[in-house]
Amino acid sequence: MKTKSLFAAALCLVGWSSASAASWFVKADAPDGNDGTTWETALNLADCITKMSDMNAGDNVYFAGGTYTYPELQASGKALVTGLKMQNKPVNLHGGYPADLTGTDVPALVYPTATPTILDGDRNGNGIADEGDVRNLIFIQTTKDQTALLQNPQQVLIEGFVLQGAYYNGTKGTELGALNVDMTHTVTVRNCIFRGNKCEKAGAAFSNSGSQTHFIDCIFEDNEGESAGIAINQSKRGDADKYFKPVATVERCLITGNRAVVEGKVAGGSAIRLNAGSVYIINSTITANSGYKQAAIHMNDATQLYIASSTIADNTVTLTETGSAIYSTGTPAIRIINSYILGMENEETIPAISLCEMTTKVSDVLVSDGGNIFGMCDFTAAEEGGSAFDNNFEADVIIPGYDDYNVANTPFALFGRTGLEDKGGFSKVLVPKTLTGYYRKADFAGLFKSEYKCPVDVDDMVDQRNVERPANISVGAYDAGQDSSIDTVESRQAFTVTSLGNGVYALAEQADDICVYDLAGRLVIRTSGSTVDLSAKASGLYILCADGHSAKIIR
Known part of the structure; x- marks a missing residue:
């Protein structure tokens, strides 16, 4: 199933645009010197980069399909390090339009389109991300002197792009990533693919420094770095007067095939690294990422991780005792509901969740809110007396408190060896051998927002494919739908x-x-x-x- 974007109505409703916003048009093969006000006079990428400093907040930039290669130099003659740059002026970027449009026509699109817009950082043309390539394909920043923007944040929308070939060999959080967002609230990224980006240390695809971001129907695949946060890297942002904690919401996304290739000096997290702030994951799949240590998701002290209706399974690590799916140190906060959290392949002895460096009770860190299927977990270094499965919901919320917690719950046992399958959504999914249900949809509705305090609106009534879930929802990112080949849902309610x-x-x-x-x-x-x-x-x-x-x- 593809996803439809009705620009005119949706943008105005959520504040991504205004009646006075201007429209700009970009084509990969446009000549130099166009004014960009129609498709016939579209800007090329180099002129668009220059023009962005003159655009106003809320303007919309529409890109025709094609591959866009970044220039070596800015208009000033200085080396181009960051590509499409927004500084204190939130501008909306829309990709995937047919190249034969005329005038100012911007029809509603269904993603993925037949004419993808590819932002390619491979400036030296050798087919790999390395020296000579662009550092950031898109860079969004609110500077610390812009108090009004920081206190009254504006909306940014980016949709319909493939971001590939970015390269960075440094470590600074405000410089990492094909997409870098610095002190900006709120950036929504929809129907985008991050692939083939590389950072020698961390944060190859996306780096979040003190910003609020929301990814919907996105894919992070085949990105590479040394050790940590290869798909999503989060760090705090502060100065003498201010302190900003980052937030990322990952909704209906696939994070797969990302690689942390060596041990490195930075901590692990082949998919996501929480050095600061919070990450919310709903209706998403994280699988087949590989790293040296400390799981697909690495958490530092005082960070927060919230997971609902998602599948995290079969991520590989070399140092297996540090866990495969989630690793935390210090005293973070983890809450999980209606999700698969599994280890590696068919290995029962490799923990899915490792809290082995904690100095507190398990129940002070990890709360299972029911309906989860966990593999083997390592809580051995926590103080005795902790409970991993405390129910923190209010007494008037009627939900079962059941969890399937068993070392025999391995990815191969529950999902087989077929790997990701195309079931019609924007991204592929892992399909369990048997759909297992715990919750009624009516009881589950709204909990991610009300209980977990997700800062943005999400749709918890659909699965990763954006297909409406049935009355009795299933565990994980994939659920039964009209096109599902699985028609048996095993109900596993708690018993007395x-x-x-x-x-x-x-x-x-x-x-x-x-x-x-x-x-x-x-x-x-x-x-x-x-x-x-x-x-x-x-x-x-x-x-x-x-x-x-x-x-x-x-x-």
């Missing part, structure tokens, strides 16, 4: 376990196969019948699985 005292528990009915796991995912008891005896086991939280049902037991 009653304490008989002294560590003995009674099930509501007989079970042929009862397994009890500790918080490290280790099997501690396997039995059958209607009672479970944990009297000889240490106090703590256990997960009891019986004939396909599960429950939490606090011993």
Whole structure:
């Protein structure tokens, strides 16, 4: 399924444009010296870069399809380091238009279009991202002296581009990435593909310094760096008087095939690195990213990660004890609901989540809000007594508190070996062998906004393909739809376990196969019948699985 963009109505509704905004037009093969006011007099890329400093806030720039290569020099004769640059003037960029349009025609587009707009940083033309290529394809900045803009942020929209071939060999957060956003709220990026960008250290595709950003229907693939945050890199932005924490919302996106190629001096996170601020992930897939250490998502102290209806699975690391999906150090905050968080391939001993360097209780850091399927987790260095599965929702919100927490939950066991599949959305998805449902859609609606305090509006009633979810929603980024080949949804609601005292528990009915796991995912008891005896086991939280049902037991 493709996604449709109705520019005129949508832009005005959300404040991306105004009645007085001007329209500008750009073509890859346009001659020098055009004024850019119609398709017939479209700017070329070099003239557009020069013209942007004269544009006004809210102006719209429309790009015809084609490959745009960046010039060596600015109009001033200085070397061109950053490409399309917005400084204190938010301008909207729209790509993917047919090259045969006339006048000022800007029809509604369905993405991906047949005429993609490719912003290519490969200035030296050798087919790889390296020295001589452009550092930032798009650079957006609000300078610290613009108090009014910082206190009353304006909207920026970027949609319909492929950003590729950017290269940077430095480490400064405000210089990283094919897209770099510095102290700007709010930048929305929609229907864009980031591929083949490289940074020698971190942040090859996107770098966020103290900004609020929202990615919708985007793909981050085949980007490369030394060690950290290859797709998304977040860092704080401050000076003597101000301090800005970055926020990124990742909605209906695919992050795959990104590579952190060596150990490096910077911490891990082959897909996302949270050095500061918050990341919200909903209806998205993070898979097949590779790094030396510390998982696909790396979190530093005092950062926040919120995940809903997403699939994070089969990301590889060389230093496997540091985790495959999520790694955190210090005391961050993690909340997860209705998602797959799995480890590597078919390896039961490699943790999906590693909190092994914490100095506090697991429950102070990780809250599972139900409906999650977790693989093996490593909480061994946390203080004893913590619980990973506290329910922090208000009592009047009716949701099941069930989680499937089992070392046998590996990517290959649940998804097979088929990898990403094209099921009709803007990006590919991982399709589970069996769709598993926990929540009613009516109970789930709005929780990401109300409970997790997501700063932007998201659609939690659809899956990654932007297909409406059924009444009983399924775990993960992919759900049943009219075009789904999977018509069986397994319901796994919690079942009743009653304490008989002294560590003995009674099930509501007989079970042929009862397994009890500790918080490290280790099997501690396997039995059958209607009672479970944990009297000889240490106090703590256990997960009891019986004939396909599960429950939490606090011993």
